[in-house]
Amino acid sequence: MKVKASTLDSKGKRQTPQSPFHARGKQGNKHLQEDRKYQNPHVPVRVSPPSRVFPGTAQSALQNLSESLGLLKDKCIPDAHGNAGKAEKFLIPLLANGNLASRNIRKRKTESKPGQAKGPFLSGQRRDASRVTADASSQALGPWCEQVEEDAFPDDVKDTVRTAGRPPPWLSQDDLRKMELLADGVVASRARVPAHGQVLKIGLQQNASQAPGGRDRLCQDGLCALIKRPEDWFEIFAFHLDRVLGLNRSLPAVARNFHSALLPYRFTSGVARPVIWWDPDIQHLADDDNDQNSFPLTWLQYQALLKKKCGNKNPASFTPCVGVRDSEWGKLAIFDFLLQVNDRLDRYCCGFKPDPSEPCVEELLHVKCRNPKELALVHILVRKADPSRLVFIDNAGRPYHPQGNLNFRLLEGIEEIPEGAVSILRSGCLQSMLLRSLYTDKEFWESQGRLKGLKQLIHTVEKRGKLLLQYIKDKNLKLGKDF
Numbered sequence: 001m002k003v004k005a006s007t008l009d010s011k012g013k014r015q016t017p018q019s020p021f022h023a024r025g026k027q028g029n030k031h032l033q034e035d036r037k038y039q040n041p042h043v044p045v046r047v048s049p050p051s052r053v054f055p056g057t058a059q060s061a062l063q064n065l066s067e068s069l070g071l072l073k074d075k076c077i078p079d080a081h082g083n084a085g086k087a088e089k090f091l092i093p094l095l096a097n098g099n100l101a102s103r104n105i106r107k108r109k110t111e112s113k114p115g116q117a118k119g120p121f122l123s124g125q126r127r128d129a130s131r132v133t134a135d136a137s138s139q140a141l142g143p144w145c146e147q148v149e150e151d152a153f154p155d156d157v158k159d160t161v162r163t164a165g166r167p168p169p170w171l172s173q174d175d176l177r178k179m180e181l182l183a184d185g186v187v188a189s190r191a192r193v194p195a196h197g198q199v200l201k202i203g204l205q206q207n208a209s210q211a212p213g214g215r216d217r218l219c220q221d222g223l224c225a226l227i228k229r230p231e232d233w234f235e236i237f238a239f240h241l242d243r244v245l246g247l248n249r250s251l252p253a254v255a256r257n258f259h260s261a262l263l264p265y266r267f268t269s270g271v272a273r274p275v276i277w278w279d280p281d282i283q284h285l286a287d288d289d290n291d292q293n294s295f296p297l298t299w300l301q302y303q304a305l306l307k308k309k310c311g312n313k314n315p316a317s318f319t320p321c322v323g324v325r326d327s328e329w330g331k332l333a334i335f336d337f338l339l340q341v342n343d344r345l346d347r348y349c350c351g352f353k354p355d356p357s358e359p360c361v362e363e364l365l366h367v368k369c370r371n372p373k374e375l376a377l378v379h380i381l382v383r384k385a386d387p388s389r390l391v392f393i394d395n396a397g398r399p400y401h402p403q404g405n406l407n408f409r410l411l412e413g414i415e416e417i418p419e420g421a422v423s424i425l426r427s428g429c430l431q432s433m434l435l436r437s438l439y440t441d442k443e444f445w446e447s448q449g450r451l452k453g454l455k456q457l458i459h460t461v462e463k464r465g466k467l468l469l470q471y472i473k474d475k476n477l478k479l480g481k482d483f
Contacts, residue, residue, distance in 0.1 A: 145429035153439050160442050170243045178252040182275045187260040189215040200227045224278040230271045236444050238395035240437040245421040247331045250392040252277045255444035272447040281383045294382045295322050299375035306413040328390045333414045339397030344379045351409025419479040425465040431458045
């Protein structure tokens with residue numbers, strides 16, 4: 001029997017016919033290998049969603065980034081409870097007259113120049129799209145994206161909150177007022193924080209001549225803060241990263257060296273400590289054992305609500321939704337990943353290999369990773385005035401966490417990422433923007449080694465950002481509009 005020449009290979013051996021699905025099988029194995037890159041041994045592989053590309057044009061998304069940076073006239077600024085108003089008017093309705101005192105804050109206008117480019121578009125539609133959109137990002141950010149040298153950060157500026165008459169556009173006037181209050185306000189009262197022995201709650205006044213007010217009144221007026229441990233300094237960095245990325249969900253924070261006689265000696269020992277603005281509008285559960293949440297939420301419930309697209313396909317109040325928009329979880333996930341904040345979405349350290357000295361190991365939390373039903377989320381908070389948006393607290397994270405042991409579980413279940421934040425990460429402007437932002441906090445800048453020390457820190461976050469971008473590409477995650 002003769003064999004057809006087409007079925008013989010170059011050595012004269014007969015070839016075995018292959019199924020048309022053989023190539024697909026190879027391709028499927030490739031995708032499985034991609035999933036395993038981000039898989040934790042304790043967590044089953046989650047099948048990634050079908051590839052989707054964010055619709056729109058380059059020009060429409062260019063405008064979106066500029067809006068996220070506060071470069072347009074009518075942009076609403078967060079952390080003002082109502083999240084409404086123009087850039088020239090930053091309100092805190094709970095305060096008398098609706099504002100913190102602003103005599104030392106210079107007013108700024110945020111109108112775009114005629115013909116100015118307005119933000120980049122990043123969708124990965126074409127092979128060279130990342131290069132094109134990175135260039136567009138740099139152009140949209142203008143001088144804020146330019147490389148900076150040491151002489152751009154003079155040390156002779158005496159102000160504790162340094163803006164040189166031109167504050168970065170991602171820091172609102174309300175942010176700057178609160179930063180000045182935290183850095184210069186006179187300590188008027190103090191109180192312990194239950195279950196947080198190393199944290200002190202203080203009431204602040206604008207100046208020493210101001211009539212003293214009761215602690216409760218000061219706090220309700222937005223004039224209170226939390227003094228944290230010196231080792232929590234990364235929370236200040238987190239605040240600036242939040243603003244630079246256009247997320248606007250964390251609370252203002254500065255570094256401060258206290259000298260007040262009202263404070264215990266260890267708080268005035270000459271070491272700079274992070275001071276975080278205390279928001280009176282945050283909603284807490286009445287349960288003393290679970291008061292660091294606005295609502296109880298387990299890991300399995302969290303994964304279920306991500307699939308429901310709460311606030312998009314289903315009402316935010318529809319079970320298993322908890323009233324929070326679906327887009328909020330994408331903001332939280334990338335923020336926690338860049339900072340490696342595990343205590344919120346993964347307090348049990350299920351997504352990485354913890355050191356034996358980690359609290360999750362010492363407190364026997366890590367062993368619960370075997371049973372997902374026992375896993376709960378913490379520090380999931382919203383404001384009473386706007387329960388559809390998250391508030392990020394306790395953001396100290398892990399500045400020195402090894403790159404080979406990063407926690408990708410923080411991104412599990414997320415299918416939509418904020419477009420503006422991805423634009424900044426791809427633009428190559430992150431270092432320049434963060435340096436300009438961190439320079440505004442004089443005490444923090446000096447305590448962290450100024451330009452040289454902070455460049456090293458930012459470089460670590462940039463490397464995490466590159467891994468995050470690769471993850472977004474591999475999983476074909478959608479780029480969503482910023483709200």
